[in-house]
Amino acid sequence: MSTQSQSIVDIQGLNKWYGALHVLNDIDLAVASGACVVVCGPSGSGKSTLIRCINGLGSYQTGTLRLAGTTLGLNASETAAARRQTGMVFQSFNLFPHLTVLSNCTLALRRVAGQSRAEAEDIAMAHLEKVRIPEKAKSYPGQLSGGQQQRVAIARALCLNPRLMLFDEPTSALDPEMIKEVLDVMVALARDGMTMICVTHEMGFAREVADQVVFMDGGSIVDHAPVRDFFGPSGHPRSRLFLNTVL
Numbered sequence: 001m002s003t004q005s006q007s008i009v010d011i012q013g014l015n016k017w018y019g020a021l022h023v024l025n026d027i028d029l030a031v032a033s034g035a036c037v038v039v040c041g042p043s044g045s046g047k048s049t050l051i052r053c054i055n056g057l058g059s060y061q062t063g064t065l066r067l068a069g070t071t072l073g074l075n076a077s078e079t080a081a082a083r084r085q086t087g088m089v090f091q092s093f094n095l096f097p098h099l100t101v102l103s104n105c106t107l108a109l110r111r112v113a114g115q116s117r118a119e120a121e122d123i124a125m126a127h128l129e130k131v132r133i134p135e136k137a138k139s140y141p142g143q144l145s146g147g148q149q150q151r152v153a154i155a156r157a158l159c160l161n162p163r164l165m166l167f168d169e170p171t172s173a174l175d176p177e178m179i180k181e182v183l184d185v186m187v188a189l190a191r192d193g194m195t196m197i198c199v200t201h202e203m204g205f206a207r208e209v210a211d212q213v214v215f216m217d218g219g220s221i222v223d224h225a226p227v228r229d230f231f232g233p234s235g236h237p238r239s240r241l242f243l244n245t246v247l
């Protein structure tokens, strides 16, 4: 197991309630630098809530959540600095519709990182090349397919040079023929050594690049295993039941 200092994410005894609903129940999770962790589980099991907490978007009531060495929620400026080490990709792309692909990618570089337009555009174009869509730099999101928009969203997140990428069902809103182009980009990213936490039910992706699989149900981590064990004959019965529904 990795030690604390090597973990980009270190969660211990995390609990969160929405009123009476215990939405995260005693979550323990450490993610080592360079690891790819797939999080799966039925709808409503708390996957998005967990990812949002890791991204500093959601509060929690008890436990600790350390991101890049900072305990989130103690100090506002330190929390903000830690959050900037993460990139987030949502199911619904969330690109700014009134900005070109290139401007979507350069916005944070110019506003947050204070880069010049030329510097920001160089960085953005390099990432658009990486997701294999440089020719759409001057297009608007509405002119792109869902798969293309999601690749732009990944490029935009990468522009700020995150140490951790968080994906929340990035292919769930896509037509089947577009899923692969997005997964290919994610596979390349994982092979490049990016630390990634991916909420996804794409088990082919999990088998190909994940190091660990986490299975959540009812706000708890029910199973957390190296990918080989997760899919192996001695896998957890509850995970196996779930796998039968998604495979």
Ligand code: ADP
Pocket: 018, 021, 023, 041, 042, 043, 044, 045, 046, 047, 048, 049, 050
């Ligand atoms: P998943 O991503 O696994 O589908 P979520 O994390 O979105 O699950 O939701 C977990 C549970 O928390 C669900 O029962 C959901 O209805 C509830 N929930 C999510 N967001 C809120 C909220 N803002 N207020 C109250 N309940 C919420």
Ligand code: MG
Pocket: 047, 048, 049, 168, 169
């Ligand atoms: Mg969700």
